[in-house]
Amino acid sequence: MLKTQELTLNMGPVHPSTHGVYRCVLNLDGEYIQNAVNHIGYLHRGLEKLAESRTYTQFIPYTDRLDYCSGLSNELAYVMAVEKLMGIEEEIPERAQYLRVILAELQRLGSHGIFLGSFALDVAGATGYFYIFRERDRVLELITRVGGNRLTPNFMRIGGVRNDLGEDFFTELKDLMDSFEPAFEEYNGLLTGNEIFQSRTKGISVVSKEMAMDYGFNGPNLRSVGVDYDLRRDEPYLVYDRMQFDVPVTHNGDLFDRFVIRLKEMEQSVRIIKQAMKEIPEGPVMAKVPKVIKPPVGEAFHRIENAKGHLGFHLVSDGSTKPYRNKIYAPTFVMLSAFPEMAKGTHIMDAVLILASIDIVLGEVDR
Amino acid sequence: MDKIVDRQALVGELNQKFGECAEIFEDNTNQSIKVKPDKIVEVMKELRDNPNYELNLIMNLSSVDYPENFTVVYHLNSLTYRHKLTVKVELDKATPQLPSIVSVWKAADCMEREVYDLMGITFTGHPNLKRILLADDFVGHPLRKDFKHNA
Amino acid sequence: MQILINLANGIRSWLEGMGLSAASAEVIMSAVGALAVVIFILTHVIILILAERRVAAFIQIRKGPNRLGPLGIGQVIADVVKTLSKEDIIPAAADKFVFKIASTTLFATALLTFAVIPFSKGMVIQDLNIGIFYFIAMASTGTLSILMAGWASNNKYALIGGMRAVAQMISYEIPMVFSILGVVMLTGSLKMSDIVLAQKNMWFIVPQFIAFVVYYVAATAELNRAPFDLAEGEQELIAGYFIEYSGIRWALFMMAEYASMVAASAIATTLFLGGWLAPFGLDTIFGVTIPGFVWFMIKLYFMLFTFLWVRWTFPRLRVDHLMHFGWKFLIPVSLANILVTGIGIYVYQRIIS
Numbered sequence: 001m002l003k004t005q006e007l008t009l010n011m012g013p014v015h016p017s018t019h020g021v022y023r024c025v026l027n028l029d030g031e032y033i034q035n036a037v038n039h040i041g042y043l044h045r046g047l048e049k050l051a052e053s054r055t056y057t058q059f060i061p062y063t064d065r066l067d068y069c070s071g072l073s074n075e076l077a078y079v080m081a082v083e084k085l086m087g088i089e090e091e092i093p094e095r096a097q098y099l100r101v102i103l104a105e106l107q108r109l110g111s112h113g114i115f116l117g118s119f120a121l122d123v124a125g126a127t128g129y130f131y132i133f134r135e136r137d138r139v140l141e142l143i144t145r146v147g148g149n150r151l152t153p154n155f156m157r158i159g160g161v162r163n164d165l166g167e168d169f170f171t172e173l174k175d176l177m178d179s180f181e182p183a184f185e186e187y188n189g190l191l192t193g194n195e196i197f198q199s200r201t202k203g204i205s206v207v208s209k210e211m212a213m214d215y216g217f218n219g220p221n222l223r224s225v226g227v228d229y230d231l232r233r234d235e236p237y238l239v240y241d242r243m244q245f246d247v248p249v250t251h252n253g254d255l256f257d258r259f260v261i262r263l264k265e266m267e268q269s270v271r272i273i274k275q276a277m278k279e280i281p282e283g284p285v286m287a288k289v290p291k292v293i294k295p296p297v298g299e300a301f302h303r304i305e306n307a308k309g310h311l312g313f314h315l316v317s318d319g320s321t322k323p324y325r326n327k328i329y330a331p332t333f334v335m336l337s338a339f340p341e342m343a344k345g346t347h348i349m350d351a352v353l354i355l356a357s358i359d360i361v362l363g364e365v366d367r
Numbered sequence: 368m369d370k371i372v373d374r375q376a377l378v379g380e381l382n383q384k385f386g387e388c389a390e391i392f393e394d395n396t397n398q399s400i401k402v403k404p405d406k407i408v409e410v411m412k413e414l415r416d417n418p419n420y421e422l423n424l425i426m427n428l429s430s431v432d433y434p435e436n437f438t439v440v441y442h443l444n445s446l447t448y449r450h451k452l453t454v455k456v457e458l459d460k461a462t463p464q465l466p467s468i469v470s471v472w473k474a475a476d477c478m479e480r481e482v483y484d485l486m487g488i489t490f491t492g493h494p495n496l497k498r499i500l501l502a503d504d505f506v507g508h509p510l511r512k513d514f515k516h517n518a
Numbered sequence: 519m520q521i522l523i524n525l526a527n528g529i530r531s532w533l534e535g536m537g538l539s540a541a542s543a544e545v546i547m548s549a550v551g552a553l554a555v556v557i558f559i560l561t562h563v564i565i566l567i568l569a570e571r572r573v574a575a576f577i578q579i580r581k582g583p584n585r586l587g588p589l590g591i592g593q594v595i596a597d598v599v600k601t602l603s604k605e606d607i608i609p610a611a612a613d614k615f616v617f618k619i620a621s622t623t624l625f626a627t628a629l630l631t632f633a634v635i636p637f638s639k640g641m642v643i644q645d646l647n648i649g650i651f652y653f654i655a656m657a658s659t660g661t662l663s664i665l666m667a668g669w670a671s672n673n674k675y676a677l678i679g680g681m682r683a684v685a686q687m688i689s690y691e692i693p694m695v696f697s698i699l700g701v702v703m704l705t706g707s708l709k710m711s712d713i714v715l716a717q718k719n720m721w722f723i724v725p726q727f728i729a730f731v732v733y734y735v736a737a738t739a740e741l742n743r744a745p746f747d748l749a750e751g752e753q754e755l756i757a758g759y760f761i762e763y764s765g766i767r768w769a770l771f772m773m774a775e776y777a778s779m780v781a782a783s784a785i786a787t788t789l790f791l792g793g794w795l796a797p798f799g800l801d802t803i804f805g806v807t808i809p810g811f812v813w814f815m816i817k818l819y820f821m822l823f824t825f826l827w828v829r830w831t832f833p834r835l836r837v838d839h840l841m842h843f844g845w846k847f848l849i850p851v852s853l854a855n856i857l858v859t860g861i862g863i864y865v866y867q868r869i870i871s
Contacts, residue, residue: 333477
C-alpha cells in the first residue's frame with residue numbers, strides 16, 4: 001500500500017543556515033513547508049538579570065554581545081537610554097554626537113554587509129559573499145582602530161565617547177567611503193542583476209503591510225513592505241536632523257525587496273558619513289558627567305534605528321548605581337516570531353532565505 | 368522630545384467607553400496611563416483603532432517587579448501621528464495575571480511568552496504560553512527580585 | 519603520444535614472444551590499459567581538487583591554499599592523508615551493506631565511463647561501435663548509487679538529497695541524450711573515433727551550437743554541479759545524500775564527482791570540440807608536431823575550467839525552477855535542434871546528389 005506522510009525535519013540548532021544556534025521544526029509535505037515551529041534560547045545568557053547586578057557603566061560591554069554584528073550601535077542605544085534617564089541628552093558635546101553618528105553608520109555598513117553576504121551565501125552564491133565581505137572587513141578594521149576589537153569595541157560612554165579620533169582615522173574612513181561606490185556596482189552585477197538570484201527572491205514570501213504591523217516589524221523589514229518610517233528622520237536623535245539623506249522604501253515586501261532595501265540603505269549610510277565628516281566640529285568628546293552614575297528615580301525607554309530594526313532599552317532606576325530593571329527590546333526577537341507564517345507553504349530552499357531575510361542574530365534574539 | 372498623546376482627553380474617552388478603567392499615571396516620563404488589568408484588551412484595541420490616536424505599533428512589552436506590585440509596561444507608538452504612549456498595568460503580587468493581547472497584536476505573542484518565562488506573569492487567553500528562552504524544566508522566574516541564583 | 523601506442527605494441531609483442539596466445543595477450547593489455555586510465559583519472563581528480571580551490575579563490579579575490587609547496591601543490595597530499603586517516607563512521611541506524619557499497623559503486627560507474635573515451639588516435643581502451651550509447655548508460659547508472667547513499671544513511675536530509683538527485687538526473691538525461699543525437703545524426707555512427715574523425719573539416723560546435731549548449735547545461739545538472747547542485751544543497755540539506763559519510767567513503771563521493779566531471783568534459787571535447795584533432799589543421803607549429811593527446815588535454819582543461827567558472831559565479835536554482843527549465847525549455851530546444859539538423863542533412867544530401 002502506498003501512503004504519504006508528513007516529514008518532520010529538525011533544522012538546527014547546528015545547521016549552516018540558521019545563522020547561529022536557532023532551531024526550527026519543519027513539517028514537510030514533500031519539500032513544501034506545512035508548519036514551522038521556532039525554538040530559541042540556546043544562547044540565552046540572562047543579560048537582563050546580569051544588568052541588575054552591574055553598574056550603568058559596567059553594562060556597556062555587555063551590549064556589544066547583543067547583536068554582535070553591530071556592537072557600536074547597541075552601545076549607542078544603551079548609553080542614550082541612560083542619558084535620557086539622567087536627563088543629560090542636551091549636554092552631549094557636538095563632536096561626540098557627530099562621532100556617534102559616523103560610528104553608528106559605519107556599524108550599519110558592517111551589519112548590512114553581513115546581511116548581504118550571508119544572504120548571498122544562502123542562495124549559494126559564495127562569490128558574492130566574498131566580494132561583500134571585502135568591504136565589510138575594511139569596516140571592521142576601522143572599528144578595530146576605534147575600539148581595539150573587531151566586534152566588541154566598547155567605545156561609547158555615558159555622556160560622550162571614550163576618546164577623540166585622530167586625523168588618520170578620518171583619512172582612512174574617507175578612503176573606504178570612496179571605495180564603496182564601485183563596490184555597490186559589483187554587488188549589483190553579481191547578485192541583484194543575476195537572473196537566477198531574481199528568480200529565487202522575487203515574489204517569494206510576500207509580507208503585507210497589515211501583517212508587518214501586526215507582527216511588530218521595524219527597521220528595514222518594515223520599510224520593505226512600503227511603510228515609510230525611519231527613526232533617524234522621523235524622531236531624530238543626535239545630529240541626524242542636520243543630515244541630508246533619503247529613506248529607501250520598497251513596496252513588494254518580498255525577499256528581493258528586503259535584500260535591495262539594505263543595499264540602498266548602505267548607499268545612504270555612505271552619504272551620511274561623508275556629510276558628517278565634512279561638518280564635524282572640533283571640541284570635547286565627553287560631557288561633564290559624575291564619576292558614579294546615579295540616575296534619579298524613574299524610568300526611560302529609548303530606541304534607535306539600529307541596523308536590524310529598533311533597538312530599545314527600558315531602564316528603571318531606583319536611584320542607586322545599578323538599574324532596577326533593564327529590559328532590552330530586541331527587534332529580531334519579535335520579527336522572528338513571524339517566521340512560521342512567512343515560511344508556510346514555501347519550499348524548504350526558500351525557508352532558508354526567508355530566515356536570512358529577517359536578518360536574525362541569535363545573540364540579540366536570545367539575549 | 369517625544370510627541371505625547373493628550374492623556375487627559377484619552378483617559379476621559381476610555382473611561383466613558385469602558386467605564387472607569389484608566390487613569391493618568393504620574394512618573395518622570397509624563398507619557399503614561401494606568402489601565403485596569405481586566406480591561407486591557409478592549410483598551411488596546413481602542414488605542415489601535417481609534418482614528419484620533421492610531422497607536423498602531425507596539426514598541427515594547429516590558430515588566431517590572433516593584434516591591435509593591437508587578438507592572439506590565441506597554442510602549443505604544445503611532446505611525447500616523449508619530450506620538451507615543453506608555454500603558455501600565457499594575458498586578459497583584461500574589462497572583463500576577465492579566466488577559467493576553469495577542470488578538471490585538473501578534474507581535475505580543477513572543478513578548479508575552481518572554482515575560483511569562485522570565486517574570487512569571489500569566490497571560491490568560493494566550494495561545495501558546497510556554498517558556499521561550501529558558502529550558503522547559505527550569506524552575507522559577509529569574510527576573511523576579513526574590514529569585515535566588517546560585518552560580 | 520605515439521610513444522605510448524608504440525610502448526603498448528611493444529609490450530604486446532613481448533607478451534606474445536613469451537609464448538602467450540594472442541587472446542590472452544589482449545586480455546593482459548586491456549588490464550594494463552585500464553590501469554593506465556585509472557591512474558590518469560586519479561591524477562586528474564587530485565589536480566582538479568586543487569584547481570577547484572585555486573580557481574575558486576581566484577574568482578573570490580582570495581588566496582586559496584598556497585602554503586604547502588609551490589602554488590600549494592603539497593596541499594593535495596595533505597588532503598589525501600587527512601581523508602585516509604579519518605575515522606570511518608557508519609551510523610547505527612544505517613542500512614550498513616548498502617551504505618558501504620554506495621560510495622564504491624558510484625565511483626566505479628564514474629570510472630567505467632572512461633572505457634570509451636578516445637584520448638588520442640588509437641588511445642582508447644575499447645573503441646566500441648556503440649561508444650556514446652555506452653557512455654550514456656554508464657553515466658545514468660550513477661543515479662542509483664546516489665539514491666542508495668541517500669536511502670541507506672537513514673537520515674532525512676540525505677533522503678531528500680537522494681530524491682532530489684534522482685528527479686533531477688532523470689529529467690536532465692533526456693535533453694542530454696537529445697543533444698548528443700544531433701551529433702550522431704551528422705556522423706551516422708555511435709563510435710567515438712568516427713565522431714572525432716567526422717570533425718576533420720569543421721568541429722561540431724559550429725553546426726550543433728545549440729546542442730552544445732544544451733549538452734553543457736544538462737551535463738552540469740547530471741554532475742550535480744552548481745548552479746544545479748540541489749542534491750547537495752549545502753544551505754538547506756548541508757551535504758545532501760552524503761551527509762553521513764566520512765573519511766575515505768566521503769572522499770570517494772568527491773572523487774566520483776570530479777571523475778564524472780572529467781568524463782563529461784571529455785565527451786564534450788570529443789563530440790563538439792574535435793577530440794584529439796588540432797584546430798584549423800595546425801598539426802605542426804614551427805616545425806614541431808604537437809601530438810593529438812596534448813590537444814585533447816588542452817580542450818579538456820578548457821571545458822573543466824568552464825565548469826569551475828560557472829560553479830563559482832551563479833547562485834543555486836530552486837528545485838521547481840530547475841524542473842521547469844529542464845522539461846519546458848531544454849527538451850523542446852533539443853527536440854527542435856534535432857528537427858533542424860534532420861532538415862539540414864536532407865537539404866544537404868539533395869544538393870550533393
